[in-house]
Amino acid sequence: MATPEVERKRGHLAALSIAAVVIILGIPLWWRTTQTYRAWLPVNQINDLAKLQLQLSVDVEVVFARGTLSPEQQKKVPLTQARHEEHKVDEDTTLRYRYDTKYRTATVMEEDALNKPSAAEADLSLHTLSESPCGSVVVYVIPESSLLLLEDVEVYIGERRTALLRIGTQMRVGKTPQQVLAHLEPRIKQVLQVMSFSHADVTAALSDRVRLSPGSKESRADSMRAFKSSPGYEITFSLLNPDPKSHNLDWDIEGAVQQYIQPLLTKLSPLANFSIDSQILYYAMLGVNPRFDSSLSAYTLNADSLAHVINPVEARLGSNAASSNPVLNFLLYVPDAKHAPLFIHDHNKQEVPSNAFHSPRWGGIMVYNVNGLYGPGDVFPVNININMAKVMGVFLAQLRLMLGVQSPAPPPGFRVEPRGSAGLAHWELDRLMWSRTVENVATATTTITSLAQLLDQIGNIVINDNIAQQVSNTVTSLQLAVAELEAGNLGFALQYSKEAILASERAFFDPSLLHLLYFPDDQKFAIYIPLFLPMCVPILLSLLKIASEVRQRRRDKKAKKD
Structure with missing residues (x-):
């Protein structure tokens, strides 16, 4: 039979063994199995992208036609020339612009195209010979004797990516090539301000992410008017018939969309995907009662009351629950017989020619008056065929405005070719x-930077491999987009920027990020303490008892020695 001393040593050994197993094996195993999984993220690369240092490059080609340069001048004209510009958007963001200009003389086929009867035909022929890449600009310098331009026109901007610039015959005599180029440079710079990006465009694209200077109010207003960049848009055309008993409306919306809207959307397909639907709403009334103007013998809607028109109508439009894309609403309202005709007045109490208005980042409303009806002998309901050409002309202008298609006012001496059936010039698409x-680069950078800061501040959010892959894809796409912008490859830069914004949004809105967001450490202790405390208390007490006995034994030995 074991002695009490042996039993005590055996108990101490058992307590120490259990404590060793708990400390060496149990605690690391528990810590490992309850640890939040967080995949690796390229934090350093994300921080580098947050600086948003962009350089935009434009390829400019200046082609001299026959009769613009003498043979001696042609031999001395430089082949290439680069011009750099830097602009400050705010104190932290610097945008660099580079214009790579190439000079050459026109080929035989280009000379034949420049001999066409009109500038529009010459523009089409030049485009047929060689299609310029996205973002580039070609300026053809023609002699003063050319009949392509009118006398009061010095620069013609076509529907494609070409411009015609007239030069005087006096530049051929006694002028060096540098003097000729210096003479052309102001006009070429004006051409680039019209056909290529401008500082106002880039500032407006960054308006939600930088602090604009007080002089940039116009850029901010333009940016707030248009919808922000999105992978897709939903376009809805609605016909509002407030009084079906008075009139029976007929509109060929399908044919009108195919004729007027679809060509524009086809050209805009590199930017986003578009879907179109239409509907007819009966007994849909405006939220504001129009006022009768006896001087006009008509009803009017003032600009101050237009803001109250949208909310009641919007409740009838329905919501697009199947997609998260922005919705562009275009409403055609035909007044009832009691409030016809109905005209919209601006802030100056002047009648709006289009009888329509738009709401920024929402859509547009047009009031369609029916003239000559609602007489004493009319039989109700009156059949009305809506003139879709008139309606779509207004909606097309509003659609361009909502999508951010802006054409700056040309300088004096410029003539801009009217847009064709597509409703969008090639250089407008480039702008x-x-x-x-x-905007995509800035948005994706802001999104991925915010996500990295969020994950750094909240350590118990799970970062699975899918999120890490999306973050890596975002960083890679952003780096490629910035590199393509610097190289002047606008088409590839746009594609990479779209991939970046899609990947960043998939990572930021991943549902797995919310699983442990509201499971802080104090709740973990509340769960695990009832499990581990009953086991840990006896072990801890045993260790304290062993430590106390060891100290007592040491004191006894010391006392015997003394």
């Missing part, structure tokens, strides 16, 4: 692509 690419 929009520049601003959308910059």
